[in-house]
Amino acid sequence: MKTKSNIKVLGIIAVLVVILPLVVQNSYLLQIFINIGSWTLISLGLTILLGYAGQISFAQAAFMGIGAYTAAIITVTLHWPPLLALITTAVISSIMAFLVGLPVLRFKEHYLALITIGFSVMVFVLMNQLSDITGGPGGFIGVPPFSIGSFVFKGDIANYYLIWGTVLISIFLIINLLSSRIGRALETLRSSEIAAKSMGINTFLLKMKVFIFAGVLAGIGGALYAFQLSFIAPNTFNVLESITYLTIVVVGGLRSVWGALIGAIVVTVIEKGLTHLLPLIIPDAGGELESIAYGLLLVLVLLFIPDGLGPTIAKSFKNKRNMTKSSKLKTLDQSN
Amino acid sequence: MTILKVQNVSKVFGGLHAVDNVSFEVKPNEILSVIGPNGAGKTTLFNLITRIYDLSSGNIYFQNQDISKVEAYKLASMGISRTFQNIELFEGLTTLENIMVGGYIHGKCGFVESMFGFRNRSEDKRLEKMAKEKINLIGLQNYEHSEALEIPYGRQRMVEVARALMTSPKVLLLDEPAAGLNSVESEELKKLLLRIRGDGVAIILIEHDMETVMSVSDRIVVMNHGQKLAEGTPSEIQQNQEVIKAYLGEEVF
Ligand SMILES: Nc1ncnc2c1ncn2[C@@H]1O[C@H](COP(=O)(O)OP(=O)(O)OP(=O)(O)O)[C@@H](O)[C@H]1O
Ligand SMILES: [Mg+2]
Numbered sequence: 001m002k003t004k005s006n007i008k009v010l011g012i013i014a015v016l017v018v019i020l021p022l023v024v025q026n027s028y029l030l031q032i033f034i035n036i037g038s039w040t041l042i043s044l045g046l047t048i049l050l051g052y053a054g055q056i057s058f059a060q061a062a063f064m065g066i067g068a069y070t071a072a073i074i075t076v077t078l079h080w081p082p083l084l085a086l087i088t089t090a091v092i093s094s095i096m097a098f099l100v101g102l103p104v105l106r107f108k109e110h111y112l113a114l115i116t117i118g119f120s121v122m123v124f125v126l127m128n129q130l131s132d133i134t135g136g137p138g139g140f141i142g143v144p145p146f147s148i149g150s151f152v153f154k155g156d157i158a159n160y161y162l163i164w165g166t167v168l169i170s171i172f173l174i175i176n177l178l179s180s181r182i183g184r185a186l187e188t189l190r191s192s193e194i195a196a197k198s199m200g201i202n203t204f205l206l207k208m209k210v211f212i213f214a215g216v217l218a219g220i221g222g223a224l225y226a227f228q229l230s231f232i233a234p235n236t237f238n239v240l241e242s243i244t245y246l247t248i249v250v251v252g253g254l255r256s257v258w259g260a261l262i263g264a265i266v267v268t269v270i271e272k273g274l275t276h277l278l279p280l281i282i283p284d285a286g287g288e289l290e291s292i293a294y295g296l297l298l299v300l301v302l303l304f305i306p307d308g309l310g311p312t313i314a315k316s317f318k319n320k321r322n323m324t325k326s327s328k329l330k331t332l333d334q335s336n
Numbered sequence: 337m338t339i340l341k342v343q344n345v346s347k348v349f350g351g352l353h354a355v356d357n358v359s360f361e362v363k364p365n366e367i368l369s370v371i372g373p374n375g376a377g378k379t380t381l382f383n384l385i386t387r388i389y390d391l392s393s394g395n396i397y398f399q400n401q402d403i404s405k406v407e408a409y410k411l412a413s414m415g416i417s418r419t420f421q422n423i424e425l426f427e428g429l430t431t432l433e434n435i436m437v438g439g440y441i442h443g444k445c446g447f448v449e450s451m452f453g454f455r456n457r458s459e460d461k462r463l464e465k466m467a468k469e470k471i472n473l474i475g476l477q478n479y480e481h482s483e484a485l486e487i488p489y490g491r492q493r494m495v496e497v498a499r500a501l502m503t504s505p506k507v508l509l510l511d512e513p514a515a516g517l518n519s520v521e522s523e524e525l526k527k528l529l530l531r532i533r534g535d536g537v538a539i540i541l542i543e544h545d546m547e548t549v550m551s552v553s554d555r556i557v558v559m560n561h562g563q564k565l566a567e568g569t570p571s572e573i574q575q576n577q578e579v580i581k582a583y584l585g586e587e588v589f
Binding site: 177179180183184 | 386
């Protein structure tokens with residue numbers, strides 16, 4: 001039931017995604033749409049990891065960085081084709097996630113949060129220090145666009161479709177996952193891990209798989225980001241950026257496949273709004289104010305819509321439908 | 337013949353000997369009750385058998401295999417299942433879904449395969465059918481689509497039993513299933529227990545309701561202060577002086 005309606009919604013979104021660039025031919029807006037797609041992809045795994053497995057990861061930005069640098073180094077330094085680079089990215093992100101998760105995912109406590117902060121700092125330092133390979137703080141220039149065979153994803157429109165195609169496929173996979181026996185097993189992690197184990201669920205392995213999946217999506221997101229911009233620098237993958245991704249899933253709603261997408265849209269709108277509005281109100285406002293605004297947003301959402309926007313919207317739709325149903329019944333009663 | 341053997345098992349919490357050198361055996365096709373005053377160590381014993389806790393010492397054998405170090409999640413597919421005294425149902429899932437989780441080990445679709453969704457539906461249908469059989473067996477039809485944690489307390493205990501049965505256990509451990517049941521429900525529970533035993537499942541039952549214990553048990557193990565105080569048939573236990581002393585002041589039999 002729920003799966004079917006989710007697939008339906010996904011279909012509608014797919015149609016919107018396809019026609020959007022045909023209608024909106026403004027390169028600034030297109031850039032924003034690409035950005036929303038990237039953020040969605042990088043946050044997607046987090047909705048399951050945090051919403052179902054109850055584990056916080058501050059490493060989404062680091063995984064994005066690992067993906068971006070892997071893609072850059074493999075295509076530019078090793079001259080491998082981008083498709084192979086993308087596959088390697090997925091493999092390397094999953095190995096990294098495995099190694100990070102291994103010592104801590106056995107525990108229900110928030111050890112993952114701590115280790116992912118440490119991991120992110122380490123990745124950030126390495127990006128800056130290994131300048132022979134990474135280009136150091138100045139960044140890495142000249143990443144080629146993505147290509148499959150002779151088809152090159154050159155320009156904004158091609159990259160827009162590339163990223164959104166990946167987003168839609170990923171959401172499709174997650175919808176399926178959540179509606180399976182594995183999805184039900186995921187639901188058990190929050191409420192009772194001992195009961196889950198008693199039912200034969202290897203909770204450690206399950207959390208590990210979710211963490212790896214989240215890491216791979218972020219890694220692929222990072223690689224696509226590198227292919228699209230052709231230039232990457234360490235700052236984009238700083239641990240503080242991970243807070244943006246956490247904000248996205250909390251605002252959009254945990255435990256909802258749509259959480260990441262909704263959150264990415266809302267946070268983008270707010271971010272763009274702030275960059276335009278803040279200077280009007282406070283002329284010499286800097287980036288710190290934006291961070292404060294994010295923090296404020298996070299607190300407000302947690303206070304007033306703790307479920308996030310996604311589930312809240314879904315609930316109000318349901319209520320409305322139930323209301324129209326019951327009012328229809330009433331009219332039937334009266335006509336009888 | 338023995339299906340489960342508990343041998344010199346102990347559990348120490350800090351300085352407290354919650355379970356102290358306890359041994360007993362369970363035969364297939366029997367209902368063995370574990371009774372004893374509050375804090376006697378009954379639930380801890382269950383947590384040791386089901387590997388929620390590590391043993392401080394001793395060994396546990398299931399079908400002659402030492403399971404003292406086996407990981408908890410492997411026991412379900414070996415044939416050991418349980419319910420919990422403090423209800424451990426899954427939040428946000430309906431009764432049906434909770435029971436279906438019990439069938440997890442009967443499913444085959446893995447993480448990646450599930451994403452592509454080719455077999456999800458057929459597998460779910462099979463698990464749903466199994467779960468509905470348990471729902472009918474136990475009489476939970478009215479609560480099938482309600483959120484499990486919102487149905488009456490006594491019924492939640494029955495959902496736990498149904499969920500445990502879904503794993504197709506050879507040994508079923510029930511921790512106070514009659515708590516919170518009214519007399520009609522208790523009668524139903526007794527019938528259910530006998531029926532489960534009739535299907536060839538051994539039951540270890542922790543229960544304070546002596547009426548239930550005395551009428552369904554084949555044998556009884558009595559615990560007090562972590563130790564095994566007595567073991568025998570219901571009539572032997574009712575006449576045992578030490579047991580009567582342990583329960584002194586309480587009119588239990
Ligand atoms: N995780 C734990 N840590 C420390 N002490 C514990 C723990 N679990 C149980 N105990 C202690 O071990 C003793 C035995 O507890 P247990 O729950 O096994 O008793 P019980 O026989 O099941 O009692 P009841 O009939 O009240 O359920 C108690 O004194 C309890 O406080
Ligand atoms: Mg107990």
